[in-house]
Amino acid sequence: MKLSVLGSGSGGNSTFVRGGNTRVLIDAGFSARSVARRLEELGVDPDSIDAIVVTHEHGDHTAGVGVYARRHGTPIYMTDGTRAACARLLRGSETVVAYRPGRPFTIGDLRVEPFLTVHDAIDPVGVAVVDECTGLRLGVATDLGRPTVQIRHALSACDVLVLEANHDELLLHTSRYPASVKRRISSSHGHLSNQAAARLAIELMHPGLAGIVLAHLSSECNRPELAREVVGGALEKAGWQGHLDVAVQERPTGLLDVEMLRYRNGPSQLAFL
Ligand SMILES: [Zn+2]
Numbered sequence: 001m002k003l004s005v006l007g008s009g010s011g012g013n014s015t016f017v018r019g020g021n022t023r024v025l026i027d028a029g030f031s032a033r034s035v036a037r038r039l040e041e042l043g044v045d046p047d048s049i050d051a052i053v054v055t056h057e058h059g060d061h062t063a064g065v066g067v068y069a070r071r072h073g074t075p076i077y078m079t080d081g082t083r084a085a086c087a088r089l090l091r092g093s094e095t096v097v098a099y100r101p102g103r104p105f106t107i108g109d110l111r112v113e114p115f116l117t118v119h120d121a122i123d124p125v126g127v128a129v130v131d132e133c134t135g136l137r138l139g140v141a142t143d144l145g146r147p148t149v150q151i152r153h154a155l156s157a158c159d160v161l162v163l164e165a166n167h168d169e170l171l172l173h174t175s176r177y178p179a180s181v182k183r184r185i186s187s188s189h190g191h192l193s194n195q196a197a198a199r200l201a202i203e204l205m206h207p208g209l210a211g212i213v214l215a216h217l218s219s220e221c222n223r224p225e226l227a228r229e230v231v232g233g234a235l236e237k238a239g240w241q242g243h244l245d246v247a248v249q250e251r252p253t254g255l256l257d258v259e260m261l262r263y264r265n266g267p268s269q270l271a272f273l
C-alpha cells in the first residue's frame with residue numbers, strides 16, 4: 001500500500017491511496033487541475049484513479065470532485081446526504097455510487113470502511129482503507145470535533161494513520177478569530193487540536209502502527225513544527241518510534257510505502273510488544 005496526502009488544510013484536502021492495482025482519492029478539495037498536477041508530481045497518471053471517496057460536503061473536500069470526475073471519467077463514492085448537499089458540483093454525467101456510513105464497500109483491491117464522525121456537516125465520515133492483497137490498513141480521520149468510541153474502534157489496528165492536528169489550543173485562544181469562530185473550531189463538532197490529536201494517537205498506538213501523517217493544519221492557529229513537537233513529543237514519551245509526517249497545504253507529502261515503513265520500524269516497534 002502506498003499513500004500521499006496531496007495537500008491538507010482549510011484550502012483543500014485530498015489523499016491518494018494505492019493498494020494492489022487500485023488507486024483512489026479520499027476527497028478532492030482542490031481544483032481538478034491542482035489535484036491532477038499533484039498526482040503527476042508523484043508520477044501518478046490522473047486518468048488512472050479508480051474512484052474518489054468523498055468524506056463530507058465541505059468545499060475544502062469537494063471543490064474539484066465534479067470537474068475531476070467528468071474530466072477523467074472517475075466514479076464518485078458518497079452518501080446520499082453528501083450528494084444532496086453538494087449537488088451544485090454535479091452535472092448528471094458523473095457516475096455516483098452511494099455508500100452508507102458503517103457499511104464497508106470494495107473498490108478493486110481496496111476495502112473502504114466508512115465511519116461516522118462528529119463534525120458540522122450532513123454525513124461526515126472518516127474512512128479506514130484496507131489493502132485486500134496485503135491486509136495493510138490505513139485510517140483517515142480529519143474534520144472531527146472529538147474522538148468517539150466508534151471512531152477509536154474504526155481507527156484501531158491501523159498500520160498508518162492520517163490524523164487531524166488542526167490547531168494549537170493556545171494559538172487558537174490568542175488568535176484574531178471572533179469568539180464565535182473560536183467556539184466553532186474547538187467545539188465537539190469542530191476540529192481536533194494538536195493536544196487532542198496527541199491523546200488520540202497515544203490511545204491508538206500499537207506495535208503495528210508504523211506511521212502517522214498529521215493533517216488539516218490551520219494556517220492561522222498552527223504551524224507544522226508545532227504540531228510535530230506536540231504530537232511527536234507525546235508519542236515519543238509514550239515509546240513510539242514510527243514515522244511522523246506533517247501534511248501541508250501547498251504540496252504533496254512524499255509517497256509513503258506502508259510495507260517499507262512497517263519493515264523499517266519492525267525491530268524498534270518490538271520495544272513495546
Ligand atoms: Zn469539514
Ligand SMILES: [Zn+2]
Nearest residue numbers: 058060061143
Ligand atoms: Zn475540512
